[in-house]
Amino acid sequence: MPRWIMEKKLLEFLSEDLGEGDVTVTALIPPNLTTTAKIIAKQNGIIAGIQETTILAECLNLKTQPHITDGQTIKNNQVLLELSGNAQTLLTAERTILNLISRMSGIATQTHTLTQQIKTTNPNLRIAATRKTAPGLRYFDKKAILIGGGDPHRLHLDDMVLIKDNHIALTGSVEEALKKAKTHASFSKKIEIEVTNIQDALKAAEGGADIIMLDNFSLKQAKEATQILRQLGHTEVLIEISGGITPQNILEYAALDINIISLGGLTHSVKALDISLEIVSKKIK
Numbered sequence: 001m002p003r004w005i006m007e008k009k010l011l012e013f014l015s016e017d018l019g020e021g022d023v024t025v026t027a028l029i030p031p032n033l034t035t036t037a038k039i040i041a042k043q044n045g046i047i048a049g050i051q052e053t054t055i056l057a058e059c060l061n062l063k064t065q066p067h068i069t070d071g072q073t074i075k076n077n078q079v080l081l082e083l084s085g086n087a088q089t090l091l092t093a094e095r096t097i098l099n100l101i102s103r104m105s106g107i108a109t110q111t112h113t114l115t116q117q118i119k120t121t122n123p124n125l126r127i128a129a130t131r132k133t134a135p136g137l138r139y140f141d142k143k144a145i146l147i148g149g150g151d152p153h154r155l156h157l158d159d160m161v162l163i164k165d166n167h168i169a170l171t172g173s174v175e176e177a178l179k180k181a182k183t184h185a186s187f188s189k190k191i192e193i194e195v196t197n198i199q200d201a202l203k204a205a206e207g208g209a210d211i212i213m214l215d216n217f218s219l220k221q222a223k224e225a226t227q228i229l230r231q232l233g234h235t236e237v238l239i240e241i242s243g244g245i246t247p248q249n250i251l252e253y254a255a256l257d258i259n260i261i262s263l264g265g266l267t268h269s270v271k272a273l274d275i276s277l278e279i280v281s282k283k284i285k
Helices: 003-018 021-029 050-059 087-118 136-146 167-171 174-185 198-204 221-233 251-254
Strands: 033-041 064-065 079-086 126-128 159-163 191-194 211-215 240-244 260-262 273-283
Touching: 003 050, 003 087, 021 064, 021 240, 021 273, 050 064, 050 087, 079 087, 079 273, 087 126, 087 251, 087 273, 136 211, 159 174, 174 198, 174 273, 191 198, 198 211, 198 221, 211 221, 221 240, 221 251, 251 260
Parallel strands: 126 260, 159 191, 191 211, 211 240, 240 260
Antiparallel strands: 033 079, 033 273, 064 079
């Protein structure tokens, strides 16, 4: 993302929190007070959001001193970043900064955990996100997926053709949906189709889909579907599994001859990493 767009988005986040002004800091903090604060990890994990924090701080004329870069492993009580400058400004921006870095780090940490979990079982398998992101935060959610070692999948609806159950319901069949997609979509766009049974998976492969998503297949159904597809010579089509995948069963699915596992829970049910900001010094200008 170009920096000017990033700055605009981050300042919009801050503006949403600010309202007409921070009445607390106005009442309590002298306008000529400067301060230094440390952002500190309260959990182990993978850090994400350092770049965004730095950009927002610089927009607010705060000085930054990062102690770590995005994607690195962090430990409890580790200092991640130091901020210094006007105390009113720093305190006003505190929650926006912590919300973003905590959420992004939570997503990156969970993604990293799952990618490491499946590494020995299926090293070529990709852990992917979905579009189940918080409105306004998609870019940051998807970036955190990348930082954690996952695949962002689609960022926008114009990235690729993804035919889902309601598209099929309105076009009439898997075959008709694929036919229309191939007629109207650019050659530059991959075509993926979501199926709910083995019969439709075969129709999708025969119809020339680039990617077949097995949606909410049980382990038994997914195993049968992938075996049939591969045995019939559909070795080039990518197979994605989505729905019902958990940390408890992901290794069983990962052992199948598949290419992608996508999980909405990476973003729609993210558990933010515990990160805090602590004031360490102050000075009247």
